[in-house]
Amino acid sequence: MADWKFAHVTDIHIGSTRSYRYNPAWVDNWRTAAQQLRAIRPELLLVGGDLTRDGSLHDYEFDGSRAEIEAAGVQWHAIPGNMDTGNKHTDRQGALNDRDDIACNVTEAQLGVFRERIGDFPWTFVHRDVRFSGCYEIIAGTALPSAQVLDRWLDELATLPHTRWHVMLNHYPLFTESPDEPACDITSPTDYLRWYFAVDPAPRRRLLDAYRRAGVTHVLSGHIHCRRPPRTFDGITYCFGPSTAMPQWADRWADGDASLGFQVFTVRPDALDVEFVPLARVSDRTDGWGPAGHPKPEARHR
Numbered sequence: 669m670a671d672w673k674f675a676h677v678t679d680i681h682i683g684s685t686r687s688y689r690y691n692p693a694w695v696d697n698w699r700t701a702a703q704q705l706r707a708i709r710p711e712l713l714l715v716g717g718d719l720t721r722d723g724s725l726h727d728y729e730f731d732g733s734r735a736e737i738e739a740a741g742v743q744w745h746a747i748p749g750n751m752d753t754g755n756k757h758t759d760r761q762g763a764l765n766d767r768d769d770i771a772c773n774v775t776e777a778q779l780g781v782f783r784e785r786i787g788d789f790p791w792t793f794v795h796r797d798v799r800f801s802g803c804y805e806i807i808a809g810t811a812l813p814s815a816q817v818l819d820r821w822l823d824e825l826a827t828l829p830h831t832r833w834h835v836m837l838n839h840y841p842l843f844t845e846s847p848d849e850p851a852c853d854i855t856s857p858t859d860y861l862r863w864y865f866a867v868d869p870a871p872r873r874r875l876l877d878a879y880r881r882a883g884v885t886h887v888l889s890g891h892i893h894c895r896r897p898p899r900t901f902d903g904i905t906y907c908f909g910p911s912t913a914m915p916q917w918a919d920r921w922a923d924g925d926a927s928l929g930f931q932v933f934t935v936r937p938d939a940l941d942v943e944f945v946p947l948a949r950v951s952d953r954t955d956g957w958g959p960a961g962h963p964k965p966e967a968r969h970r
Contacts, residue, residue, distance in 0.1 A: 669937055672796060674712040675705055675742070677930040678839070678890025679911035681751065682733040683721030688968050689958020691721070694913035695736070696951035701912045701930055702740040704948055708932060712795060713742040714802070716890040716909060717749025717839030719786065724754045724778050725968065730785035747789050747802040749839040749891065753778040755864075755962070756806045756840065762854040762863070767962035769854065774807060779814050790821045794831060798935060801825060801884070802837035808871035822878035830883035833940050835933075841889040841908060842867045844920070847876060847901050865892050865917065879904060886940065892917050894926045895944060907931065907942055 680698045683690045705713065715737060720729040730752075737744055750756070754774030762769045783789070790803035803822075807815045843849050844866045852863035867875065879887065880902070888907045893916030896908040915926030929946040959967055 669796075671934055671936050673708065673710040673932055673934050674714065674795075674800075674835075675708065675710040675930055675932050676714045676716060676837075676888050676907070676909050677701060677705075677912060678716030678888075678909045679718040679749065679893055679913055680715070680733070680736075681718055681721045681911070681913040682729070682736050684726060684729050684732055686728065687722055687726055687958070689721065689956070689960075689963075691913075691956035693951035693953040693956065694721070696953060697912045697928060697947055698736055700947050700949050700951070702736070704945060705740045705742055705930075708945070710742055710932060712800070713737075713740065713744040714800070714835075714837050714888065715744055715746035716837055716888060717747050717804075718751045718890065718911075719746060719749065720752050723752040723782070723785075724750075724774075727781050727785065730781070734786060745791065745793075745800065745802060745837070746786055747837055747839060748779065748782045748786075748804045750774070750806065753782050753804070756867070757810050758854055760854060763857040763860040766964070768964050771965065772962055774810075774812070776812050776814060779804070779807070779812070790818060792821075792825060792828065796935070797831055797833075799828070799831045799834040799883075800837070801834065801882070805838045805842065805867055805871070805875055806840045808875055809868070819874075822875070822882075826878060826881035828882070833886065833935065834882060834884045835886045835888060835940075836879060836884045838887060838889045840867050840891045841865065842872050842875060842887065842906070844892075847872065861917070861920075876904075888931075892920075894918055894920065894924045895929075895931075896921060896924055898942060910944070912947065 893911035918926035
């Protein structure tokens with residue numbers, strides 16, 4: 669069988685001029701990535717969440733993101749990210765006082781908007797003898813109806829025929845250091861970002877058990893906006909993807925690289941290789957507006 673390619677892009681953060689905040693540089697960067705993808709011609713494009721800047725607030729942003737992704741001319745499949753549907757659940761305020769963590773919790777209504785505007789999830793399919801699956805891992809263990817759907821889907825996934833490669837698309841990394849890392853305290857200034865950037869231990873164990881039973885070989889994630897070399901634990905290789913929009917958390921790891929771009933995977937008869945493709949040009953536009961981060965409601969001028 670001849671070699672073939674698929675690509676992973678994540679955290680593209682396409683915004684809208686109708687919003688209280690907008691960064692045209694991020695849109696420029698996506699268009700640069702799309703042009704490069706058209707030249708590479710992967711057979712599939714996996715979009716790992718955060719398609720929008722503020723889809724959890726502005727439903728209309730999904731329409732612009734969808735149009736931009738489709739313009740790349742590649743068959744694509746997407747899962748939500750936290751800026752599309754809300755952050756991981758918490759029952760208490762965290763250490764950062766510039767955001768309302770409880771108000772940022774993902775809701776079933778927001779997940780419904782993503783399904784309506786972008787597509788259903790979780791999903792799984794086989795393309796050229798490789799199984800591709802995608803789920804919104806951060807809802808695992810919550811009381812949301814979509815979490816019950818996820819649980820049933822994970823159980824059913826284990827019953828499907830295994831393939832040589834099984835690629836799972838997530839948004840949040842399951843961990844920042846290793847699969848057995850302990851819980852983080854959201855109220856601790858030194859723990860907050862580790863809490864924000866990874867899945868908590870209990871849902872992580874549920875997901876990993878299901879992934880192993882389903883024969884998952886690779887887990888692709890985003891959210892941290894910082895690429896790391898693939899790491900393998902217990903037979904699963906974890907690929908931490910970069911953003912096309914803006915860098916983040918570059919000083920967290922000695923081997924971290926927050927350069928903007930995307931990843932291209934080459935499927936060979938005996939290997940699944942990954943290559944980082946940096947953006948050919950990073951936009952230097954500065955004519956955007958609005959605050960960064962997760963502004964409290966009173967800071968959103970809609």
